[in-house]
Amino acid sequence: MNIPEPEPFEFKAGQFVTMDLPVHEKRLNRWRSYSIANGPGEGNTLEFCIVHMNGGLATQYFFEEVKEGTVLRLKGPDGGFVLPEQLDKTLVLVCTGTGIAPFRSMIRDIHRRKLPFKGIHLIFGTRREDGILYREEFEAYRDLWPNFRYDIALSREPDWAGYKGYVHQVYLEHYPAPREDVVFYLCGWQNMIDEAVANLIVKTGFDKSQVRYELYG
Numbered sequence: 001m002n003i004p005e006p007e008p009f010e011f012k013a014g015q016f017v018t019m020d021l022p023v024h025e026k027r028l029n030r031w032r033s034y035s036i037a038n039g040p041g042e043g044n045t046l047e048f049c050i051v052h053m054n055g056g057l058a059t060q061y062f063f064e065e066v067k068e069g070t071v072l073r074l075k076g077p078d079g080g081f082v083l084p085e086q087l088d089k090t091l092v093l094v095c096t097g098t099g100i101a102p103f104r105s106m107i108r109d110i111h112r113r114k115l116p117f118k119g120i121h122l123i124f125g126t127r128r129e130d131g132i133l134y135r136e137e138f139e140a141y142r143d144l145w146p147n148f149r150y151d152i153a154l155s156r157e158p159d160w161a162g163y164k165g166y167v168h169q170v171y172l173e174h175y176p177a178p179r180e181d182v183v184f185y186l187c188g189w190q191n192m193i194d195e196a197v198a199n200l201i202v203k204t205g206f207d208k209s210q211v212r213y214e215l216y217g
């Protein structure tokens with residue numbers, strides 16, 4: 001018997017899918033979006049990096065009910081939060097927590113396709129050291145690429161040797177004045193994105209076209 005291979009699921013690094021999760025009776029309240037955390041062309045497996053939020057409906061479903069073999073219904077891929085056509089500007093990727101997902105996808109895509117790039121500055125924020133996501137992987141890219149910088153800001157880790165506090169101080173320190181050779185990608189929750197957009201565009205004076213973001217909620 002000839003069993004056809006499944007169609008490859010095609011997406012661009014940085015895009016998300018939307019899942020219809022059995023968490024609510026009303027269909028509209030069942031949809032949750034998740035950025036794909038691995039890169040395109042890595043086989044027909046999608047990886048996700050999902051926050052554990054106390055009281056969250058999808059959280060409860062993912063962390064308490066889903067097990068190996070559970071079938072998830074999803075639509076997509078969607079979204080325009082993807083790499084620029086030309087990587088001739090430094091990409092400053094700013095995220096908190098699971099906002100790392102689209103950036104991991106982009107960085108893996110650049111690595112797999114051996115795309116030449118001017119520079120990548122990954123700025124990751126979370127509370128404590130045990131919340132640093134994909135640390136070894138990004139440290140490996142840092143060791144591999146001289147033009148890849150990786151900074152971590154921890155807000156509740158007094159003995160941390162790196163940045164203590166929030167991601168905002170990191171990009172403000174490195175990019176204190178407008179310049180044309182950078183583009184900012186922001187990913188995470190409303191408070192972080194609002195503050196970063198205000199800091200970069202209103203306070204520092206970067207052009208709107210240099211600041212792109214993916215808002216999780």
Ligand SMILES: Cc1cc2nc3c(=O)[nH]c(=O)nc-3n(C[C@H](O)[C@H](O)[C@H](O)COP(=O)(O)OP(=O)(O)OC[C@H]3O[C@@H](n4cnc5c(N)ncnc54)[C@H](O)[C@@H]3O)c2cc1C
Pocket residue numbers: 016032033034035036048049050051053055056057058059060098099101189214215216217
């Ligand atoms: C385009 C897109 C991509 C996304 N990609 C991801 C992803 O890759 N990984 C991921 O974990 N989530 C991602 N999200 C968020 C995700 O869709 C859900 O909102 C999240 O999983 C919480 O769902 P829940 O049902 O557990 O919580 P709900 O019951 O829906 O949450 C209740 C409320 O809390 C807010 N909230 C949820 N989590 C947080 C948080 N950590 N900080 C502050 N407020 C919060 C929600 O916005 C909501 O208003 C994405 C959202 C969008 C729109």
